Amino acid sequence: MTHSHRAQRWVGHADLDAFYASVEQRDCPEYRDRPVVVGALPGHRGVVAAANYRARDFGIHSAMPIAEAYRRCPDAVYLRPDMAKYSRVSRKIFQILGTITPVIEPVSVDEAYLDLTGLEKLLGPPASIGSEIKHRILEASGLTVSVGIGPNRLIAKLGSEHRKPDGLMVVHPDEVQEFLAPMPVANLRGLGRQTQKIFSRLGIRSVGQLRTVPLQILEQHLGTKAALSFQQQALGIASSEMVPGRGRKSISKETTFEEDVREQEILRDTLHKLAAEVAKRARREQLSGAVVTLKIRFTGFETHTRQHKLPVPTHDERVILREAWALFLNGNLPSKPVRLIGVGISDWQQTETEPMQADLFEQPKKREIDDRLLKTIDRVADRFGKGILQLGCTATKNTHKPR
């Protein structure tokens, strides 16, 4: 790290500014100089997905209920998101990023980490690399991006946030501690509303303060994992490795009703549509899931999930619907009007054509078996005949550790 021959690691974080809103504004000149809010339309259930900086001046921010946004700024432009369009724009921008470095980790449509290590000879110091990224994206897409560059992912991400919008921030390794110290702890990764409450109860406001709190104290309030994570973050310790896309873990689809629903027929019809969509996406991605999950939210925002593991993984909409509906009927759920219903599958398993098969042809190894178990099997077999004996034999295939 210090004076070794290994090159200083540089990680970049690029984050498009108010992405959805900026794309809409770029494509529609009438929206210039106006507050733009993308999300639900006023009068409907939903929240803000993106707000441009003019809208933010009114206190509007993402995840705010649309009714509240409307109250704050009835004159804003309100738009439904056009995900297909944003995906197209996003692909183009990722292509541009690919001209800087091939080592990119996409985080979402509008955000990515870049490994910039060793690019100095080609593009100059980190600040020049950052300017180059911003320049190329603006040229190609007409959009502004905020870029943070630092010795690891955490510092890069906090850097890009620091100078938004249209910002560029480079934090050198020897500046990390002073960069972090005055920051509110709320800026740290994985620190949301609930954890903020805990920190404020403990009187911890800044990252500098957090640094002085013993790990033990943090563990008492946050659990071991979170405590360690926040302590490391406070010290500026984080990975600088890119994590290339790790396949998805689940596919789900859910919908909120405009008005809460009581009728089972409507619920089942809706579930059917959702199951069909999930199955379609699973088949397109050639995935079969063994776990079906039903999600349901009642009046009052009371949310429950029920899940069931199938013996055989599926991407068949009929199976998904059947399981989800059974979970709804037998899941011991309150009988209240339903606000949201959703269904998903997860727990991908190997398909029939994959390995595993080979195991069947292997000579079963001799295994030690608990004497008592053997005796039991014999006795049961004597009494009930061969069918049971076979069952007993399959049981012996499992390893059994005698004490």
Add this chain to the structure above:
DNA sequence: TCTGGGGTCCTTAATCTA
């Protein structure tokens, strides 16, 4: 304020099994 949709990961509890 009245809270979308699509995800991931973590914690905890109950249940199964060797």
Add this chain to the structure above:
DNA sequence: TCTGTAGATTAAGGACCC
């Protein structure tokens, strides 16, 4: 036949992110 138990697996909920 009974019993205790550690570890794995399943299930539910919640925090968080974009």
